[in-house]
Amino acid sequence: MSLLIKGGRVVDPANSIDAVQDVLVKDGRIERVGPGLPAPEGVTVLDAAGKVVCPGFIDIHVHLREPGLEYKETVATGTRAAAAGGFTAVCCMANTQPVNDNRSITDYIRAKAESEGAVRVYPIGAVTRGLAGKELAELAELAEAGCVAFSDDGKCVMNANLYRRAMEYTLPFGAPVISHAEDDHLASGGSMHEGVVSTELGIPGVPAAAEDVMVARDILLAELTGAHLHIAHLSTAGAVRLVRDAKARGVHVTAEVTPHHLLLTEEAVRSFDANTKMNPPLRSKRDAEAVLEGLLDGTIDCIATDHAPHALSEKEGEFDHAAFGIVGLETAVAVLMDRLVGPGLLPLATLVARLSRDPARLLGLPGGSLAAGAPADLTLLDPAAEWTVDPARFESKSRNTPFGGWTLTGRPWKTVVGGRVVWP
């Protein structure tokens, strides 16, 4: 089966291409990229004039909720949401029920993905058994079963010695530990960023220092062990500075940022809308500016959504009782195109790199490039489409987004996985 994508603006940062070209796909792989490619016999031709053709976007931080929390999301609905949002691959976090801390759960998730998944799924294994922070999960077997990284995401491994051992033990696997960097004691009881808004609203705050002290600790542990440390959902100016300095020293540390930490601030919480409640919390304007700067200069390696579906009942009542987290897969690309690329704050090529080339490199995943022989995973964007975010129309099972009602220019147009159009 062949596909010829004709006349689109090909943005392929891994191969330094940004030009109107054609992409020929054959047997699930990229065959050729170039101007004016002839259409071989029997090929399906896709007219991509006016569209942007990119390597498939990879979201390395997603909660698919299966097994155990299927009322929030499943592998089927979560990967459909990914496809609809322009993602061709996702990495799913381990905080399912039961926790993905042993091979049988990893096998289950991969089997589900194989049979029902709309896009590629790479599981992330737990660092500690049951995410309890007490003893190591069977990390070698998890790696063998296909886990591409290890994280207790949602919880921080507070025991520094145990975290050090996790970093050491996983060294041979070439898979990073991903840190949910948050000091439990400093964050205790907080529902939003600690600042002038939390003071006015009387909502207990989580200081930026709760994140910064853990980023600092984990960088020191990465330095001690030589491990690859990845910081999940980095959200503070202080953490950007710490990662920048560590990289300059040669520490193997990488980081991701979410669209909501780039685009929203603590001010959004004034609505008491629980869809502005997530962990880490929406920070100050200064923090949002710092993470964008970090994304631009490469201190922050990639964009990840931290897609965290919750049922309406978990998000509609009192702010402090509501669950942490928002869905992100179906809005991420579009809100970033509209609010950052549109006004010229983020070059399109950088956005594409931080969503494809860089996450692929970071986790050693296939994809992220349109080089001949690479998997034919492509994200096609329509930069001119005008639309309004309507959570009722999400593919995800959950609707907990702060972006509902936003009017946007630009959105994913088609999503191609292994040479097959999976969306729409």
Next chain:
Amino acid sequence: MGWSRKDLLTMRELDAAEILTLVDTAASLQEIAGRDIKKVPALRGKTVVNLFYENSTRTRTSFEIAGKWLSADVINFSASGSSASKGESFIDTAKNIAAMSPDVVVVRHSSAGAAEVLARTLPCSIVNAGDGAHEHPTQALLDLLTIREHKGHFEGLNVAIVGDISHSRVARSNIHAMRKLGMTVTVAGPPTLIPPFVQELGVKVSYRLEDAIRDVDVIMMLRLQQERMTGGLIPSLREYSRYWGLTLDRLRAHARPDVLIMHPGPVNRGVELSPEVADGPYSVILDQVAKGVAVRMGVLVLLSGHKGGVPA
């Protein structure tokens, strides 16, 4: 004088004219308490639901009396004696109450923003009777009415609010209201009980009681919750009381002779206030409670569409 809002949620959202409308309306209703027959027909046929998710004696009783003196049907709903204790969600409970067509729901809740959430969900008027550490607007209004009766005006007055500012909805509502009425506010307490960036709300901060109470017209003492020690915020009640307790000696040594001592209650006698001060000549604490009924009558009258003035 005009009032157009459906709800009373915060002092932050009101402007000075609206605050004065509320205070003036309350002032005009005060005389009802002195009548032989304490009943006016202003809210006859209206239903007021007191939806209380937190224990409260003063505020709930005050709203109940206010509603009854205005001839409203007043229903008290407390979370402990209701379906909330059977696990019904806040939103579900609220929707069920709304289905019975009340005109006003007065809500007290331990979560900041609970009144906003209700106002967004229910068609009736919502009065915030205290939401977590966020706001308690009717408390601020009764404090203002008390201050004006004793001092005659607001503009230029100096107020010290002393104690656990971090966890105080009373402090927040008063800070917003007093700033809008031209008063100077100093918040004082140990730094662990002063919320971050509070200066950005336009107040001064003091870490020493003696400095904070010097030359002020009003000292508002806040209740210290006993559980603050477990959070590592203060070492002991003993130490707190030693440095932050307002005693007669301290008052005489550092405060003006015409200072007003206020407290939103309930008082921890011997902790933030010595009994001689609580019951002494500077104290207007019971006066605050009395004014609470007038303030709540005023709020109910205005929200029910009346434009102020004493009802017949």
